[in-house]
Amino acid sequence: MTDPASTSTSRSTGVTPDAAELSRRTQELLAAQPPATTDRLDFLKARFDAGLAWVHYPVGLGGLGAPRSLQAVVDAELEAAGAPDNDPRRIGIGLGMAAPTILGYGTEEQKSRFLRPLWIGEEVWCQLFSEPGAGSDLAALGTRAVRDDGGPSRSSETESGGDWVVNGQKVWTSSAHLARWAILIARTDPDAPKHRGITYFICDMTDPGVEVRPLRQITGEAEFNEVFLTDVRIPDAHRLGEVGDGWRVAQTTLMNERVSIGGMRIPREGGMIGPVSKTWRERPDLRTHDLHQRLLKLWVEAEVARLTGERLRQQLVAGQPGPEGSGMKLAFARLNQEISSLEVELLGEEGLLYEDWTMRRPELVDFTGRDAGYRYLRSKGNSIEGGTSEVLLNIVAERVLGLPSEPRTDKDVAWKDLAR
Numbered sequence: 001m002t003d004p005a006s007t008s009t010s011r012s013t014g015v016t017p018d019a020a021e022l023s024r025r026t027q028e029l030l031a032a033q034p035p036a037t038t039d040r041l042d043f044l045k046a047r048f049d050a051g052l053a054w055v056h057y058p059v060g061l062g063g064l065g066a067p068r069s070l071q072a073v074v075d076a077e078l079e080a081a082g083a084p085d086n087d088p089r090r091i092g093i094g095l096g097m098a099a100p101t102i103l104g105y106g107t108e109e110q111k112s113r114f115l116r117p118l119w120i121g122e123e124v125w126c127q128l129f130s131e132p133g134a135g136s137d138l139a140a141l142g143t144r145a146v147r148d149d150g151g152p153s154r155s156s157e158t159e160s161g162g163d164w165v166v167n168g169q170k171v172w173t174s175s176a177h178l179a180r181w182a183i184l185i186a187r188t189d190p191d192a193p194k195h196r197g198i199t200y201f202i203c204d205m206t207d208p209g210v211e212v213r214p215l216r217q218i219t220g221e222a223e224f225n226e227v228f229l230t231d232v233r234i235p236d237a238h239r240l241g242e243v244g245d246g247w248r249v250a251q252t253t254l255m256n257e258r259v260s261i262g263g264m265r266i267p268r269e270g271g272m273i274g275p276v277s278k279t280w281r282e283r284p285d286l287r288t289h290d291l292h293q294r295l296l297k298l299w300v301e302a303e304v305a306r307l308t309g310e311r312l313r314q315q316l317v318a319g320q321p322g323p324e325g326s327g328m329k330l331a332f333a334r335l336n337q338e339i340s341s342l343e344v345e346l347l348g349e350e351g352l353l354y355e356d357w358t359m360r361r362p363e364l365v366d367f368t369g370r371d372a373g374y375r376y377l378r379s380k381g382n383s384i385e386g387g388t389s390e391v392l393l394n395i396v397a398e399r400v401l402g403l404p405s406e407p408r409t410d411k412d413v414a415w416k417d418l419a420r
Contacts, residue, residue: 028050054119057115060112104252127257129141129184133420135171145187146188180206184234186198188244190416207232268306273302305332
């Protein structure tokens with residue numbers, strides 16, 4: 001697999017666009033589609049077609065084959081002009097996980113079909129990876145996909161008769177109640193060792209046999225879901241990568257997921273440190289020397305994490321994300337939990353209040369737009385979602401620090417023979 005940012009050039013000129021060229025193209029887009037008078041979706045479609053969605057993607061797929069770092073040129077000019085964005089928090093799974101995986105392993109037909117509606121937000125995506133018995137040890141997953149070459153396809157997307165019939169259960173699925181599509185990994189060869197018998201699919205969440213049930217969280221909301229798959233037929237045309245190579249494909253998804261969670265671009269005092277800093281400045285009656293020292297320490301750590309995230313994004317210009325994203329995600333989880341704990345303590349009795357326990361199924365997670373109680377409760381999940389902190393510590397130890405791997409007695413054992 002190659003990085004499109006290093007191999008693609010503009011088909012029209014054969015020259016990789018520079019900052020000046022991207023600025024010119026952005027101004028042309030704004031002149032042709034004035035944000036004040038253009039429908040939001042029409043503007044986003046025009047932006048994608050102009051190659052200004054993600055400039056490092058290939059021409060025709062929302063990009064121009066430009067360096068990834070030049071996306072900031074486009075974004076700044078569009079923001080200054082009041083242009084609409086694609087609501088990235090709402091479609092983060094599609095943007096941060098599905099898109100780079102489809103780009104890296106998808107066929108040309110898959111790329112053309114899925115990337116445009118994904119980026120503009122017409123189609124929401126979710127991730128069908130974790131299972132009740134395969135969370136931290138994801139490769140132990142038991143959802144089965146069995147080839148059925150003779151059955152008629154039930155997908156509206158293809159007339160191919162070659163289907164996979166999928167049965168199993170997935171859990172902790174964000175946005176499943178909103179999603180049209182899902183990235184799915186399933187076991188296609190139970191006789192192979194657990195990492196080598198997995199295949200990666202794109203699942204239509206509207207197909208028969210897909211059932212989504214809400215999972216109510218400690219916050220009172222049902223942001224997550226469990227998904228039951230009963231004789232769900234997935235056409236072979238919706239397979240990503242080779243049969244049995246799903247674990248390698250999934251690594252692209254997981255590495256991008258950790259970067260998207262832990263390496264988000266935020267301004268100084270953005271994220272969780274912002275509300276507690278604001279409270280400290282506006283409420284001198286709450287201050288103590290001990291809380292001051294703790295706040296200063298966490299403020300510095302948050303700023304270090306923010307700048308490290310900027311550096312990580314710059315490194316992405318040279319290729320695909322590596323294990324460093326696991327370190328960023330680790331820091332994100334720990335900081336969120338420590339900062340939210342400090343905020344609740346700073347507020348005293350006020351910190352024990354909680355705005356609303358109403359059962360809701362939100363479209364996105366909003367840390368900064370809610371109260372301190374919500375931040376404290378919701379941050380508890382940060383050390384679980386997107387890879388548990390324990391697993392990420394192993395990744396950092398082995399792949400970043402070069403420490404010896406933990407002994408794994410099940411690595412070469414057929415999945416069907418593993419103890420359960």
